[in-house]
Amino acid sequence: MSDSAAGEDAPLIEVRDLERIYHQGEVEVRALRGINLKVERGEFTALAGPSGSGKTTLLNMIGCLDDPSSGEVRIEGERVSGMSRTQAAEYRLGHIGFVFQAYNLIPVLTAWENAEFVLLMQGVSREERHAILDPLFERVGLAEYKDRKPHEMSGGQQQRVAVVRALGSRPRIVLADEPTANLDSATSASLLDLMLELNRERGVTFVFSTHDEMVIERARRVIRLDSGRVVADERDEGA
Amino acid sequence: MWKIAWRNLWRNRTRTVIIASAIAFSYGLMLISMGVSADSYARMEEKAREATGGSVLVHGAGWWEGQGSDVVVADPEPVMTRAEAMPEVEAVMPRVIINGLLSSARGNEAVRLSGVVLEREQALADLREDLVAGEFFSEELDSPVVISEGLAQRLSVEVGDKVVLTASRVDGEVTRALFYVSGLLTSGMAGEADLQAYAPLKLAQEAVGMGDALTQVGVLVSAVEAQNEVIAALQKVEGAQALEVLSWQQAVPEMSGLLEFDAAVNGIYFVVIFLIVLFAIANTFLMAVMERVREYGLLSALGVGPGQVGRLVIWEAFYLALVGMLAGLVLGLTGHLTIASVGIDMAAMGAGDMEMAGIAMNDLVVRSHLEPGRWLLASAMVLAVVMISAVYPAVRAMRLAPSQAMRFYE
Known part of the structure; x- marks a missing residue:
């Protein structure tokens, strides 16, 4: 598909023949070996696999955080791999929300300031920021925690703020890299349920990397990776 | 951010x-x-500026090297008139500078006698501030001279005592002139300032047979930036080719x-x-x-x-x-x-x-x-x-x- 064909007809995410080779001294590490996949709008997809299988590398490629050695990534038909760092940053700002495993929040900003950071960067007015973020804070149960700094909140609360920030920026995709890795089971379940509900309510596409079975069980599609290759692509048709 | x-x-x-x-x-x-x-x-x-005599100094050409009494500003009138007409000029100070020997009954000492118009010197420095005894150019004395305390001690003279100046005349002959100590100045330190003596301009001119000629015309300029302008103007006066017009920085480059x-x-x-x-x-x-x-x-x-x-x-x-x-x-x-x-x-x-x-x-x-x-x-x-x-x-x-x-x- 050419860039001119970009738009509603194209898959939300399309990965073609993606390869990523790292060089560690003399050693060549092939993190991704010819990945091909498509993700449609509104999916709740998990990239599963053991450590070193290439989950995070693939997520970084989709999120324009890293460039492939060969192959390409398209979002809504637009080629996003190979952009300059400034172009990639601008693209992320407008289209992609992130939830990371840890260190998700800027330590010197409060929960509210963290959440509104991307909206501020997008040039959204104060009134609109409140209109977008106030319901989200209510929704994730953190309305009383807006003025707290990250170190004054639990890990689960911090992840919820990260979710608010990711969704508040009105992205096409939310990419979450091992979002529950540092959380206990109950908090993980609560966070996942929240993200699932938001996925259903708002139709936002979520793509996770995880090796947490709880996340895998809740995903409606699981793409299994091993040694940089897709080894299975399972859909929960009943979901 | x-x-x-x-x-x-x-x-x-x-x-x-x-x-x-x-x-x-x-x-x-x-x-x-x-x-x-x-x-x-x-x-x-x-x-x-005080020590050299002003911001801009006018001498006979070559005076600064030997500082002899024979190198003079023979006709100071054009220089003084031109300088006084310039708005940047605060004061014009005519001087005679005589390097000679001052003698008393007890001995002889080198001296640098400046013949000055006291009122004109006020703009540059109030010489009377340094007086420790006597007065500047007492009217009671015929030929008053003010010398430093140190010089007075070495010559064993006091206010009112006689001293004799021996120096070269303009024509090269050695001459002697009698002065009376009118006042004593603080020495402050050992060195050139200790050799300094002052006498009224006219008396100094007479002592070395200078007539109306001067050794130096000191010009005090209001701002450093105007110095070059004043120098340029004075270099164009009548008879300037026989003169040396320097800023104090040029006169004492050290x-x-x-x-x-x-x-x-x-x-x-x-x-x-x-x-x-x-x-x-x-x-x-x-x-x-x-x-x-x-x-x-x-x-x-x-x-x-x-x-x-x-x-x-x-x-x-x-x-x-x-x-x-x-x-x-x-x-x-x-x-x-x-x-x-x-x-x-x-x-x-x-x-x-x-x-x-x-x-x-x-x-x-x-x-x-x-x-x-x-x-x-x-x-x-x-x-x-x-x-x-x-x-x-x-x-x-x-x-x-x-x-x-x-x-x-x-």
């Missing part, structure tokens, strides 16, 4: 306070040093050279201080950047471009400079105002007998004088040093690849 920068600044308070203190002390001490230097240079120049050398040493001192501050701040910022690699990765992932990440570090440096310079300004201005009002007595500091290029610097009380232009320039330099010190850390932060930065602590 400026909010993050400001809060980042205070994440490690101890480190910020130490670096801000370094900036504050460097900046504050630089302001004090600049103020004191500017004032001391001005005072030294004032002393040099003195202006010393001042320039001192200013250059001060400049080097500032550069060394700036370099130390620069490296200290650069090191601190680099440490801060390396501590926050993951955060810069996060910011980048959220859509903050490399340029904005760099600006975040630069903003932080700007705030640090602002805090440090505000504290330094308080310190510097307090020091400046205190020294400007109290002054530093150089004699009390052990510099009572200081002499530069043969010019006595006695009774030197240095105060502080800050010129707004130089102050602004110095402030801009300090700000620039702090900002420059943040450039390399900012570039390092900009170059962090987001995917690598996010993995930094894993």
Whole structure:
């Protein structure tokens, strides 16, 4: 598909023949070996696999955080791999929300300031920021925690703020890299349920990397990776 | 972003306070040093101007080398008239300078006798301030002369005693002239000032058979910048080809050279201080950047471009400079105002007998004088040093690849 064909007809995410080779001294590490996949709008997809299988590398490629050695990534038909760092940053700002495993929040900003950071960067007015973020804070149960700094909140609360920030920026995709890795089971379940509900309510596409079975069980599609290759692509048709 | 920068600044308070203190002390001490230097240079120049006889000096051509009585300004009228007509000129002082021997019943001493018009000399220096006995040119005495205390002691004379001047006449013959000691001046120090003596202009002219000729016309100019203009004008007067028109800096190049050398040493001192501050701040910022690699990765992932990440570090440096310079300004201005009002007595500091290029610097009380232009320039330099010190850390932060930065602590 050419860039001119970009738009509603194209898959939300399309990965073609993606390869990523790292060089560690003399050693060549092939993190991704010819990945091909498509993700449609509104999916709740998990990239599963053991450590070193290439989950995070693939997520970084989709999120324009890293460039492939060969192959390409398209979002809504637009080629996003190979952009300059400034172009990639601008693209992320407008289209992609992130939830990371840890260190998700800027330590010197409060929960509210963290959440509104991307909206501020997008040039959204104060009134609109409140209109977008106030319901989200209510929704994730953190309305009383807006003025707290990250170190004054639990890990689960911090992840919820990260979710608010990711969704508040009105992205096409939310990419979450091992979002529950540092959380206990109950908090993980609560966070996942929240993200699932938001996925259903708002139709936002979520793509996770995880090796947490709880996340895998809740995903409606699981793409299994091993040694940089897709080894299975399972859909929960009943979901 | 400026909010993050400001809060980042205070994440490690101890480190910020130490670096801000370094900036504050460097900046504050630089302001004090600049103020004191500017004032001391001005005072030294004032002393040099007094010692040489004015801002601009007119002599017979070649006088400055031998300083003989035979080299004169034969017709001083055109020079004096032209100088007095210039608005930049504050005073015109006709002088006769005689290097000779002063004798008493007890012995002979070298002397440098200046024939002056006392009233005209007031604009340059009030010679009467240095009187310790007698008076300047007493009307009760026929041929009054004022000599230094030291000279009087060596000649064993007092006010009212006779002394005889032996010197060369304009025509080269040796002549003798009788004077009466009218007053004694403080010596201040051993050296050239101790040889100085003063007599009324007319008497000095008569003593060496000069007629209306002069040895020197001293011209006091209101501003240094106008000196060259006055020199150029005086070089065009009638008979100027037989004259030598010099600024005091040209007349005593050793003195202006010393001042320039001192200013250059001060400049080097500032550069060394700036370099130390620069490296200290650069090191601190680099440490801060390396501590926050993951955060810069996060910011980048959220859509903050490399340029904005760099600006975040630069903003932080700007705030640090602002805090440090505000504290330094308080310190510097307090020091400046205190020294400007109290002054530093150089004699009390052990510099009572200081002499530069043969010019006595006695009774030197240095105060502080800050010129707004130089102050602004110095402030801009300090700000620039702090900002420059943040450039390399900012570039390092900009170059962090987001995917690598996010993995930094894993």
